[in-house]
Amino acid sequence: MLAKLLNTILRITEPDEEVPRYPPFAKGLPAIPAIKILESQDELIKKIKHYLGVTDQEYQGRVYPLIFNYARFVHLLPASEKHHHRGAGGLFRHGLEVGFEAVYKSHGVLYGMDENPGRRKQLTPRWRLAIFIAGMLHDLGKPVTDVEIKSEDGAHTCNIVGDDIETWARKRKIQRYYLSWRVNRNGDHEIVSPTLINKVITPEVQEYLNEYGPAIYKEMLLTIAGTSHNSKMYSLVMDADYLSVEKDLKNNCIPIDPSIGAPIEWFILDAMRQQIKKGAWTDNAKGAVVWRLKEGTFILWNEAAEDISRLITKSNIPGIPKHPDTLADILIDRQLAVPYRLNPQTVRRYWNIKPGSMDRPLRVLKLADPMNVYTDALPLIVDGHVIHIETETDGQSDAVAQDGEAAVTPTNHDSANSTDADRANPESEPDIPSGGVVEIETSIKAQPATPPSAPTNHSQPSAASPAPNAEDNSKANNPAETQAARQWLASQHAAGALLMQSLDPISAEYFQIQPNGRVLMLHQNIAAALDQKPINIITTIDAAGMIEVDPRKPMVKVTELGGVKGVLLNKETSRYLTVLIQNAETPPVPPTPPQIIATHPGTNRPTPSHGQPQGAHTAQRNANHEIEQLIQTIKAFELPLAVDQTDDSLIVDMVLLRGYIEEQQLFEMKQLLRYAFDRPDISIDNTNKKFIVKK
Structure with a gap:
C-alpha cells in the first residue's frame, strides 16, 4: 500500500511491458496456420521451383502440396536444441535448404545413363523431385523422437503421429505450445523418418515417382533413412545438409534465449547482405564498395557503415551503434573481420589497398569469410595489392598514406614456411615478420599459366614453385630417384601413362608444386596439349585414386589455388612427380601453352607466322x-x-x-x-x- 501511495504522490507509473526476470521463462510458440510458415520462406521456395524445372501446373499439383504438408508437420519447431537452426521455424527452413542445395547440385549429375534418351528424359525430373524430397525430409523424424509438445498448462500433449500441431492446437483451442527436449535422442530420428513419409508425400507424387519402376522411390527412402551411403542421392543430400548447417552456424548465431536480443553482428551482416543482393554495393570497379584481391575480400568501410546504419535505423532496431569504427570493432571482436597486423606491436582495424584500376589507395575492412555476406557467387579476383605502411600517419593508427607521406613499396614473394592452415585458407591473414615490411601472398602462389619466353632451367625449382622441403635441391639430377619415380608411374597403368605423356612434351610447365609439397595439375592446359577432353583427364586420374579431395565434398575434383584451377594430386603422386619435375632436363625450346584467342564474332582470326606455336x-x-x-x-x-x-x-x-x-x-x-x-x-x-x- 505504501509503495502504491508513493507512486501516486510522485506520479510514477508502472511500465505496461513485463519486467524481464532471470532465469528467463519460455514464451512458447504460436499455433499459427501453416500457410503463414510457407509465406515466411517464399523466396527460397521460388528458387526450389526454378531449379526443379517444373511448370506452374506441375508445381501446384506436386511440389506445393509436399512443402505445405511438411510445414504442417514440423510447424515452428527448431531443428536442434543448441546447435544449428535452433530458432523458431528452424526445422522447416533447414529442410528446405537441404532440399534446395541437393537439387541445385543434382544438375551436375547424370542419371539413367543405361536408358535410351526418351526414357532418360522422363526419368530425370523424377530423380530431381526425389532428391528434393529426400533432402527436405531427412530430419522428418525429429518432431517424434527429439521433442515433446505440450499446452501451456501441461494438460495436453501433442501426439504428432496422429494430428499435426496445427490441427491438435485448433481442436483444443490452444494459442501457444511449449517444447521440452528428450534425452538420449541422438540419431533416433533417422530410424523413424521413413515411417512418416505418408504425412508429407501425396499419393499422386508416390505414383509419379514409381511410374517407371521402384528404383527412384527406393533410393529416396534409403537416403531418408541414412542407409544408402554409396548412392549419388545420399551423397548429394549429405553435402547439402553439411552446407546448410555450416551456413546457419556462420550467419545466424541466434542466442539460445532470443528473448534477450539477437547479437548486434547479426543485424550488421544482414544489412550487408541486403545491399549486395539488391546491387546497391558494386564490386571491383570505380565507386565500388566491395573489392576482392588475392589477399582477400575488402569493404570500403566508411561508405558501407553509413548504408548499414541507415538500414538498421529504418528497421527500427534499437541498441545498434552508428559509428563506423564501433561497427568494425564488433565484427573484428566476433572474428567476422580481420584486423591488419604490421607486427606484434602494431594492430590496426583497417587495411590499405591499391586496386590496379584505381589511382589512389583505399582504406578498407577485410572480411574473414566473404560467404558470410555473399549468398551466391563471389566477385572475381582483380589485380591489386596491399599497401604496408611502416609508420603511423598523423598520429592515427588507421590513416591512409596520402601523397608525400612515407609508405613502404610492397614486394611480392612466396612464403615457404606458411602453416597448413594458411594454405588451406587463401584469405587467411599472414604473419608479417618484425624485421622488415614486406607484402606476403596470402593465397597459394601458383606458377603462371604461360611459361616464360626464355628457356627455363628446370633442374632447380622456380621461385613460383617452391620445393616441398629444403633438401630438394640436393636431390636434383638423382638417377636412382628418377628411375624409381618412372617405375612407380608405370605401375599406375592408364593414369601413370597419362602423367608421363604430359611431362614429356611440356616439361614441368603444367604441374605446379605447392608450398606443402602437393602438385597442382593444370588439367585443362594438358587436355588442350594432348588433344583430349578435360573431363577425360580428370576421370583417368581419379580412377587411380590420385586426386586429393575435400572429404566434405568428395564429388568436387577441381581445386582453385591462387586464381588457377586444376586438379590437386595426393601426397604419393605429388612426391614422385616432384622428383621428375625437378630432375627434368632443360628442353631446347620451351613450348608455349595453348591460349584461347578471343576474337569478335565475324572478324578474321590472326594467322600465325612461320614457327608460331599452334x-x-x-x-x-x-x-x-x-x-x-x-x-x-x-x-x-x-x-x-x-x-x-x-x-x-x-x-x-x-x-x-x-x-x-x-x-x-x-x-x-x-x-x-x-x-x-x-x-x-x-x-x-x-x-x-x-x-x-x-x-
Whole structure:
C-alpha cells in the first residue's frame, strides 16, 4: 500500500511491458496456420521451383502440396536444441535448404545413363523431385523422437503421429505450445523418418515417382533413412545438409534465449547482405564498395557503415551503434573481420589497398569469410595489392598514406614456411615478420599459366614453385630417384601413362608444386596439349585414386589455388612427380601453352607466322568440337540439366548451363557465345537468360 501511495504522490507509473526476470521463462510458440510458415520462406521456395524445372501446373499439383504438408508437420519447431537452426521455424527452413542445395547440385549429375534418351528424359525430373524430397525430409523424424509438445498448462500433449500441431492446437483451442527436449535422442530420428513419409508425400507424387519402376522411390527412402551411403542421392543430400548447417552456424548465431536480443553482428551482416543482393554495393570497379584481391575480400568501410546504419535505423532496431569504427570493432571482436597486423606491436582495424584500376589507395575492412555476406557467387579476383605502411600517419593508427607521406613499396614473394592452415585458407591473414615490411601472398602462389619466353632451367625449382622441403635441391639430377619415380608411374597403368605423356612434351610447365609439397595439375592446359577432353583427364586420374579431395565434398575434383584451377594430386603422386619435375632436363625450346584467342564474332582470326606455336588454334578447334558435342547432348536430352521444349526448340537455363560448363572445365563461355553467333539454329535470350537450340 505504501509503495502504491508513493507512486501516486510522485506520479510514477508502472511500465505496461513485463519486467524481464532471470532465469528467463519460455514464451512458447504460436499455433499459427501453416500457410503463414510457407509465406515466411517464399523466396527460397521460388528458387526450389526454378531449379526443379517444373511448370506452374506441375508445381501446384506436386511440389506445393509436399512443402505445405511438411510445414504442417514440423510447424515452428527448431531443428536442434543448441546447435544449428535452433530458432523458431528452424526445422522447416533447414529442410528446405537441404532440399534446395541437393537439387541445385543434382544438375551436375547424370542419371539413367543405361536408358535410351526418351526414357532418360522422363526419368530425370523424377530423380530431381526425389532428391528434393529426400533432402527436405531427412530430419522428418525429429518432431517424434527429439521433442515433446505440450499446452501451456501441461494438460495436453501433442501426439504428432496422429494430428499435426496445427490441427491438435485448433481442436483444443490452444494459442501457444511449449517444447521440452528428450534425452538420449541422438540419431533416433533417422530410424523413424521413413515411417512418416505418408504425412508429407501425396499419393499422386508416390505414383509419379514409381511410374517407371521402384528404383527412384527406393533410393529416396534409403537416403531418408541414412542407409544408402554409396548412392549419388545420399551423397548429394549429405553435402547439402553439411552446407546448410555450416551456413546457419556462420550467419545466424541466434542466442539460445532470443528473448534477450539477437547479437548486434547479426543485424550488421544482414544489412550487408541486403545491399549486395539488391546491387546497391558494386564490386571491383570505380565507386565500388566491395573489392576482392588475392589477399582477400575488402569493404570500403566508411561508405558501407553509413548504408548499414541507415538500414538498421529504418528497421527500427534499437541498441545498434552508428559509428563506423564501433561497427568494425564488433565484427573484428566476433572474428567476422580481420584486423591488419604490421607486427606484434602494431594492430590496426583497417587495411590499405591499391586496386590496379584505381589511382589512389583505399582504406578498407577485410572480411574473414566473404560467404558470410555473399549468398551466391563471389566477385572475381582483380589485380591489386596491399599497401604496408611502416609508420603511423598523423598520429592515427588507421590513416591512409596520402601523397608525400612515407609508405613502404610492397614486394611480392612466396612464403615457404606458411602453416597448413594458411594454405588451406587463401584469405587467411599472414604473419608479417618484425624485421622488415614486406607484402606476403596470402593465397597459394601458383606458377603462371604461360611459361616464360626464355628457356627455363628446370633442374632447380622456380621461385613460383617452391620445393616441398629444403633438401630438394640436393636431390636434383638423382638417377636412382628418377628411375624409381618412372617405375612407380608405370605401375599406375592408364593414369601413370597419362602423367608421363604430359611431362614429356611440356616439361614441368603444367604441374605446379605447392608450398606443402602437393602438385597442382593444370588439367585443362594438358587436355588442350594432348588433344583430349578435360573431363577425360580428370576421370583417368581419379580412377587411380590420385586426386586429393575435400572429404566434405568428395564429388568436387577441381581445386582453385591462387586464381588457377586444376586438379590437386595426393601426397604419393605429388612426391614422385616432384622428383621428375625437378630432375627434368632443360628442353631446347620451351613450348608455349595453348591460349584461347578471343576474337569478335565475324572478324578474321590472326594467322600465325612461320614457327608460331599452334596451341591456340588447337584449343579453338577443340572448343568448337566440345560445343558441338554439348549441342548434341542437349538434343538427345543427355545433359544433366533441366531441358524445356517448345514445338521447335529446346531451352536450357543459362545460369545452370554456365555453372555446368565451368564445373566440367569444357571451354570458356565467350567461346560458346561466339559459336552461337555464327549458328542460325542457336540463339541466346539475354533478357530471360535462356540458351535456345532449334530442333
